[in-house]
Amino acid sequence: MSQTVLEVEGLSKTYENSMHVVHALKNVSFSLKKAEFAVIMGTSGSGKSTLLHILSALDKPTSGTIKLNGQPCHHIFREPEASRYRLKNVGFVFQAYNLLKDLSAEDNIAVPLVLQGEPEASIQARVDEVLRILGLSAFRRHRPVELSGGQQQRVAIGRAIIANPPILLADEPTGNLDYNTSKEILDVFIKMREERQQTILLVTHDPVVAASADRVLFFHDGEIRDEYHCRGKQDLDNILRIFKTITEGR
Ligand SMILES: Nc1ncnc2c1ncn2[C@@H]1O[C@H](COP(=O)(O)OP(=O)(O)OP(=O)(O)O)[C@@H](O)[C@H]1O
Ligand SMILES: [Mg+2]
Numbered sequence: 001m002s003q004t005v006l007e008v009e010g011l012s013k014t015y016e017n018s019m020h021v022v023h024a025l026k027n028v029s030f031s032l033k034k035a036e037f038a039v040i041m042g043t044s045g046s047g048k049s050t051l052l053h054i055l056s057a058l059d060k061p062t063s064g065t066i067k068l069n070g071q072p073c074h075h076i077f078r079e080p081e082a083s084r085y086r087l088k089n090v091g092f093v094f095q096a097y098n099l100l101k102d103l104s105a106e107d108n109i110a111v112p113l114v115l116q117g118e119p120e121a122s123i124q125a126r127v128d129e130v131l132r133i134l135g136l137s138a139f140r141r142h143r144p145v146e147l148s149g150g151q152q153q154r155v156a157i158g159r160a161i162i163a164n165p166p167i168l169l170a171d172e173p174t175g176n177l178d179y180n181t182s183k184e185i186l187d188v189f190i191k192m193r194e195e196r197q198q199t200i201l202l203v204t205h206d207p208v209v210a211a212s213a214d215r216v217l218f219f220h221d222g223e224i225r226d227e228y229h230c231r232g233k234q235d236l237d238n239i240l241r242i243f244k245t246i247t248e249g250r
Contacts, residue, residue: 006068039203097152127162133196
């Protein structure tokens, strides 16, 4: 049986100020197995980014537990543990790439290894391997401004997986890209799962992206309202139907 990498149990997040109370997450529970590619689809404001922020210790849950490789993670929500946890345990890919503009593609990819104090010789070998998988070897010395959106996103994926984190989190990674480039980036995620056994949790509004995953979690109003296991045939139709049912409240 494949190993469970992530277990989320009863996770809730409430944002409060003097005017408003927002229940961004309400009792969310799910788990991810090693090399599973799971997608979250949901309406705007349904708590998708909040979940990813909590899983990467950028935000603190109001209640609930997270276990990574069987280890409870309640100590990760304060510094310096939060930074250490992020560096070691999560790769994060953003819609807006968020690369360091003065560094080349290869230096951007190497950042997590440099921060972890890895020796220079082994950094180079690992970066070379990732550049090869990403099809970026010819662009290694290009800075972000000299790369297309799709190439920049591939660099961002390289940076996210270079240190072999147990989970790769991606928040609308194809949101800024056209159809063909989105497809290329999706293929990179699939390759990361197949060649590196990478566990992936990806948020998307795109049902085509969702249909390429193993499993889709449907979020609405801070809750997981449904779940779909992709089988190949009819996935796109089924995903669209479930999404419509949830958003129309039927
Ligand atoms: N830091 C914050 N302070 C107060 N409220 C917040 C904060 N972050 C998120 N929220 C609220 O929590 C809810 C969930 O937001 P979240 O960003 O997780 O939604 P989302 O599903 O990612 O939406 P989208 O698809 O538009 O990106 C929203 O009502 C949002 O306004
Ligand atoms: Mg969001």
